[in-house]
Amino acid sequence: MEIKTHERIDRSLCGEPSVVEENRSEVQLTCSPNMAADASGLVHGGFLFGLADYAAMLAVNHPNVVLGAAETRFLKPSRVGDVLVAKAQDETPQEKKHLVRVEILCGEDVVFSGTFTCFVPKKHVLDGA
Template sequence: MDINTHENIDRSLCGEPISVSEGSSEVRLTCTGNMSADGSGLIHGGFIFGMADYAAMLSVNHPNVVLAGAESRFLKPSRVGDILTAKAQEQEKDGRKHIVKVDVSCDGETVFSGTFTCFVTKEHVLAGA
């Protein structure tokens, strides 16, 4: 399936799409030193959240999809060198509103879980701005 959203995203920071299909996606991210929050190599949660958000956007795969809200839980720490996989699955669709569940794992263990509320706007959110 063609990717129709977030075409300019930096995939080195948000992940590389592995699969994209209607209502689902999979994204892989290698955690690098520039994502580290401290000298121990702990990955800042913002990068993991960004990856999960990107996976949610890809599962909707519309040029005007935006994030309206999220409930998320960080379950385990990630470190420099970890390879993370985000799997997104649409749970509900009501008109322009999409509810997407995203789980991020490393070596088979879930490190992050979230539910993302996405909307497809009638026009780009920056149109006319």
Template sequence: MPQPATHTRIDQSLCGAPVALSPGRAVVRLTLAPAMAVDDRGLVHGGFVFGLADHAAMLAVNDPLVVLGAAEVRFTAPTAVGETLEAEASQDEDAGKKRRVSVTVRRDGQTVFTGSFTCFVLQSHVLDL
């Protein structure tokens, strides 16, 4: 598997670890930890699922200067502590600096999240702008 060119310092215990990476495509896996729970039943906060999907989208673009500009997402099923999620991202559009990436997050084959991410590849680091 090629090495990621972006998000190289991300905490993979919070945002997932890449398991497949190719041009325009990424698969990222995350096991949901007790610290992600919002209640005593183990319901996981959706922000962690979004973070996994965002990480997969960034890796599908895989440019050191990629940033997220917008996202349209849908949560289709709840997630719980102990479950392992897999996010599959594919780049659908490459128009100059703009990239559109579709992401589906699944648990054991069941879709729990879908999203369309608008990413931008900048000329310099976003903190330098």
């Protein structure tokens, strides 16, 4: 399926799409040293949030999709070198307000989960700004 949103995103920071299907996506991210929050190699949670957000946007896959809210849980730490896979499912694809459930896995372990509330306005949020 053609990717219709976030075409200029830095995939080295937000992940590489491996699946983009109707109402569903999977995005893979390898945690790099520049994501470390400290000398132990703990990856800053903002990078996991960015990965999950990108996966949610791809599950909706509309040029105007924007994030309105997110309820998230960080379940386990991530480290430099971890390969993470975000799996997103749009639970309300026929609605104006899309509720997208996202899990990030490292191997078999769920390290992050969340529900992202996404909206698709009629025009781009920056049009006319």
